[in-house]
Amino acid sequence: MPSKPPVPPFTHESAVEKVLLAENGWNSREPRKVALAYTPDSEWRNRAEFVRGREQIVEFLTRKWSQESNYRLIKELWAFDGNRIAVRFAYECQDGVGNWYRSYGNENWEFDEDGLMRRRIASINDLRISESERKFFWPLGPRPADHSGLSELGL
Incomplete structure (x- = not known):
């Protein structure tokens, strides 16, 4: 199986890189591409939904x-x-x-030795917001490097 660097054990720098790669992948909104970052038998809990394996990940994200x-x-x-x-x-x-809506959450991730995510546990809360309360402004796709992060936005 191909490796998905960075691989564990993580340093602060490689963990930050892994998080940014995941963010960019999800912002692509390409389910099949995103699913390749997970093991073929990856297990998820997303809110109260349980997902197992890449095909279910693709179905869920689609x-x-x-x-x-x-x-x-x-x-x-x-x-x-x-x-x-x-x-x-x-x-x-x-x-x-x-x-x-703005949805806030926490995720716990566990990776195999090749850097593929084998477990994802997500807890998420949704807040309805007005358009004037939006804080994320960039063209669809990856967040530009000069766009503020969560801490800088006070989130």
Whole structure:
């Protein structure tokens, strides 16, 4: 199986890099591409939904991004140790009728020796916001390097 650097054990620098790679992948909104960062038998808990394996990841992300338009995500390293990384994140999106939401959450990640994520545990809360409360402004796709992160935005 191909390696997905950086690989564990993580240093602060490699953990920050892994988080940014994950953020960029999710901001691509390409389910098949994103799924390649996970082991073929990866296990997820996303809110109260349980997902197992790459095909279910693709199905989950396809459904998610068909319901959440104008999706923009920022992830930030919270902690790391060995083959585990904890992140906090927020994303903004619109629902099918144009309401804006900001979703806040925490994820715990566990990686195999090749740097593929084998476990993802996500806890997420949604907050309806007005368009004037939005903070994530960049063209769809990866967050530009000069756009503020969560801490800088006060989130």
